Amino acid sequence: MKVAVIGASGYVGAELIGLLCQHDNIAIQHLLVSENSASSGKTFADLHGRWRGICDLPLQSFSPSWFETYVSGVQDKDQALDAVFFATPHEFSALWAGAFIDAGIKVFDLSGGFRLKAPADYPLYYGFEHQDTHALSRAQYGLAEWQQRQIAAADLVAVPGCYPTASLLALKPVVAADLQLENSLVVVNGISGVSGAGRTASLASNFNEVSLMPYNILQHRHQPEISQEAGIQVIFNPHLAPYKRGLLATVTLQLKPGVSSGQVAATFDSAYHDQALIRLIGTWPKIDDVAHTPFADIHWQYDEQKQVLVVTCAIDNLLKGAAAQAVQCANIAMGLPVHYGLLPHTLADTSDGYSQLSHAAGING
Ligand SMILES: NC(=O)C1=CN([C@@H]2O[C@H](COP(=O)(O)OP(=O)(O)OC[C@H]3O[C@@H](n4cnc5c(N)ncnc54)[C@H](OP(=O)(O)O)[C@@H]3O)[C@@H](O)[C@H]2O)C=CC1
Numbered sequence: 001m002k003v004a005v006i007g008a009s010g011y012v013g014a015e016l017i018g019l020l021c022q023h024d025n026i027a028i029q030h031l032l033v034s035e036n037s038a039s040s041g042k043t044f045a046d047l048h049g050r051w052r053g054i055c056d057l058p059l060q061s062f063s064p065s066w067f068e069t070y071v072s073g074v075q076d077k078d079q080a081l082d083a084v085f086f087a088t089p090h091e092f093s094a095l096w097a098g099a100f101i102d103a104g105i106k107v108f109d110l111s112g113g114f115r116l117k118a119p120a121d122y123p124l125y126y127g128f129e130h131q132d133t134h135a136l137s138r139a140q141y142g143l144a145e146w147q148q149r150q151i152a153a154a155d156l157v158a159v160p161g162c163y164p165t166a167s168l169l170a171l172k173p174v175v176a177a178d179l180q181l182e183n184s185l186v187v188v189n190g191i192s193g194v195s196g197a198g199r200t201a202s203l204a205s206n207f208n209e210v211s212l213m214p215y216n217i218l219q220h221r222h223q224p225e226i227s228q229e230a231g232i233q234v235i236f237n238p239h240l241a242p243y244k245r246g247l248l249a250t251v252t253l254q255l256k257p258g259v260s261s262g263q264v265a266a267t268f269d270s271a272y273h274d275q276a277l278i279r280l281i282g283t284w285p286k287i288d289d290v291a292h293t294p295f296a297d298i299h300w301q302y303d304e305q306k307q308v309l310v311v312t313c314a315i316d317n318l319l320k321g322a323a324a325q326a327v328q329c330a331n332i333a334m335g336l337p338v339h340y341g342l343l344p345h346t347l348a349d350t351s352d353g354y355s356q357l358s359h360a361a362g363i364n365g
């Protein structure tokens with residue numbers, strides 16, 4: 001797959017490019033930044049020194065004339081891109097993704113530009129009118145472990161948000177098995193490291209200012225995303241914490257009378273026993289265990305008397321919450337195993353990779 005990445009100077013773009021460089025079925029053709037970016041003309045490694053010697057490609061400016069030269073005006077099929085990854089602001093993706101799919105190029109959008117289905121939600125939660133409702137109607141939400149068939153068929157994949165990824169991985173097994181009490185309160189508490197806010201400097205993400213605190217309560221754009229994809233309304237409480245990477249979502253919900261611990265265990269086991277990147281770890285997840293990895297660690301506790309279930313999922317916001325999940329979506333599109341290129345070869349490329357991993361990590365399943 002020949003690809004371009006737009007947003008190569010940002011945190012998510014950098015992680016994505018790092019993963020694409022080690023993927024043997026993907027070749028990076030172009031790395032792009034905004035038209036007037038201070039990074040234009042530098043190399044990727046000038047900006048992100050971790051990848052010096054691994055990816056030294058130059059950063060180009062994205063513009064309508066770049067699009068004409070490398071996308072709409074390309075005659076030779078061998079020169080044409082197969083896919084583009086947007087690691088850009090939501091509004092930019094919303095504006096440009098449609099032009100790529102019209103040119104026959106698959107889009108993996110890591111922004112929120114196509115995650116919500118209703119156009120009316122964009123002014124409300126994102127602060128802009130969606131200008132491309134046609135492309136929006138073609139977009140497919142891409143929670144990799146749950147929507148493989150739909151991702152495989154899609155031209156435009158909306159890669160889930162970081163908080164929604166952790167929240168939905170915790171919630172979906174319960175909702176799919178219809179264990180939750182109807183019309184009861186579902187509360188999601190999320191905590192994210194500061195890289196969640198992106199690379200651009202702001203007072204709120206300044207080292208001296210950051211202290212564990214809730215933010216955007218009852219108005220965060222991930223609330224409608226989680227509710228839409230879980231199929232139930234949730235209350236979402238995001239918190240910013242003073243560390244760099246990693247995100248944790250703890251979901252609390254009431255189950256139906258009579259649901260047993262055995263049923264809950266069977267539900268999670270059947271949802272994830274064959275998913276290489278989901279670890280049911282048998283103890284409460286820690287950010288440090290998932291930071292810099294593509295894994296999601298999940299644990300739950302259930303009070304049968306009160307029928308209260310608490311599920312926690314921890315991920316790296318930049319990897320499973322963005323770049324690694326985008327690679328999973330690309331793998332699905334190429335017909336490869338969903339975790340291809342994301343794990344050491346000995347584990348990833350064998351059909352029993354998960355059981356080897358689980359065994360290595362001392363997981364009971
Ligand atoms: N950070 C996270 O944890 C997560 C972020 N995301 C989403 O991924 C996207 C990128 O996030 P993140 O990497 O954190 O953000 P950053 O601010 O770190 O990076 C944004 C990138 O977009 C580029 N960009 C900005 N405007 C334009 C434009 N008009 N045209 C082309 N490129 C542009 C920037 O380039 P330059 O400024 O050099 O021009 C930069 O490379 C966002 O939509 C975010 O919501 C998704 C999941 C998790």
Ligand SMILES: CC(=O)N[C@@H](CCC(=O)OP(=O)(O)O)C(=O)O
Pocket residue numbers: 110111112160161162163192193194195196197198238240
């Ligand atoms: C800590 C922090 O600021 N986190 C960001 C979420 C991360 C992100 O960029 O959002 P997407 O996953 O929707 O792309 C926020 O709350 O807006």
